[in-house]
Amino acid sequence: MRALLTARRYFDRRFYLGTSLVALGLVFWGFAPTYYLKNIFGAPQLPARLHIHGAIMSSWLLLFFVQAILVSARRADLHRRLGILGVFIAITVVLVGSTTTIGAAAREVGRHSAEANSRVTVLGLELVQMALFAGLVAAAIVMRRRPDFHKRLMLLATACMMPSAFSRISVNLTFMVSGFVSILILFDLFIIVAALVDTVRNRRLHPAFGWGGLIAIGALDLAYPIFISPLWLRFGTRLVS
Numbered sequence: 001m002r003a004l005l006t007a008r009r010y011f012d013r014r015f016y017l018g019t020s021l022v023a024l025g026l027v028f029w030g031f032a033p034t035y036y037l038k039n040i041f042g043a044p045q046l047p048a049r050l051h052i053h054g055a056i057m058s059s060w061l062l063l064f065f066v067q068a069i070l071v072s073a074r075r076a077d078l079h080r081r082l083g084i085l086g087v088f089i090a091i092t093v094v095l096v097g098s099t100t101t102i103g104a105a106a107r108e109v110g111r112h113s114a115e116a117n118s119r120v121t122v123l124g125l126e127l128v129q130m131a132l133f134a135g136l137v138a139a140a141i142v143m144r145r146r147p148d149f150h151k152r153l154m155l156l157a158t159a160c161m162m163p164s165a166f167s168r169i170s171v172n173l174t175f176m177v178s179g180f181v182s183i184l185i186l187f188d189l190f191i192i193v194a195a196l197v198d199t200v201r202n203r204r205l206h207p208a209f210g211w212g213g214l215i216a217i218g219a220l221d222l223a224y225p226i227f228i229s230p231l232w233l234r235f236g237t238r239l240v241s
Contacts, residue, residue, distance in 0.1 A: 011201050013072040016151055019194060020065040023158055027061055030165035053100045056092050057161065063089055064158050071151075083144070090137045093161075094130050101126040106240040120236035121180065124227030125163070125220065132216050133160040139212070152208035155194060156216055163187050163220070184224060188217050 033041040035054050046054075063086050070079040105123040108116045140153035166186040195209040226232055 012151070013068075015197065015201070016155065017065075017068040017072050019155055020061075020068040020158075023162065024061050024065055026162060026169065027058070027165040030168035034168070049100065049103070053096050056089070056096050057164075060086075060089050060093050060161065061158065064154065067154075080144075087137075087141065090134070090157075094134045097130050097133075098127060101130075102240060105236070109237050109240050116237065117233050120233055120240070121227045123236055123240070124232060125180070125223060128219055128223045129160050129163060132219055133157050136160065136212060136216070143208075148206065149208045152198070152206055153212055156191065156208070156212045159187070159191050159194070160216060162190055180224060180228070184221055187220060191217055 028036055031054070034043045035046070035050075038044075038046070063082070067079055067082060067086070070076070070082065101123050105116075105119040108119040136153050136157035140150050140157060143149035143153060163183050163186075166183045191209075191213045195205065195213050198209060199205045227236075
């Protein structure tokens with residue numbers, strides 16, 4: 001029994017470290033041409049608000065990675081101390097993420113551009129993402145004395161930031177529907193694969209992945225038809241006008 005528990009702990013440490021690296025890699029891949037390596041790719045300069053937005057979102061992903069390293073190194077004491085910083089970063093992620101997407105929609109609507117309706121749809125979806133992120137982080141904080149729940153909820157919260165990266169990854173998805181649907185499929189797969197690997201290794205679906213994953217996938221997938229509807233497009237346009 002002790003050997004089994006040791007093997008599971010070893011797997012968990014490697015699993016969350018690997019997942020954090022995958023998340024970092026996907027975000028870097030998606031945003032390298034326009035943010036991280038924009039000078040190499042010749043992308044236009046970004047306004048200060050987008051630099052702030054990118055730095056804050058990146059800081060959460062880096063924090064998730066560092067926290068996984070600390071757990072892997074068995075430095076739970078430092079992990080807990082750094083978690084205090086994580087609370088403030090999470091709050092900033094929600095505030096900056098929400099105001100940035102509202103501002104982007106308002107600018108496109110104000111210009112009456114061809115992208116206005118698309119930005120209003122993105123506005124709705126990204127606000128749902130921010131709500132899911134906030135709710136999952138809050139649940140993880142409440143469950144911080146239950147590491148099995150805490151780490152899975154934090155992984156799900158981080159997954160809720162991934163659609164923004166998926167929308168910018170240039171890959172040939174000929175087997176998928178294009179546009180928003182492809183992004184949602186990639187988001188669903190990210191969560192399903194993580195939950196499946198965890199379930200196979202531990203021989204059961206953990207409730208945090210079961211309920212948390214279901215809520216995250218269900219919320220965004222059900223939100224999509226709402227936010228492409230004419231009713232929302234009219235309401236959202238007026239909201240940011």
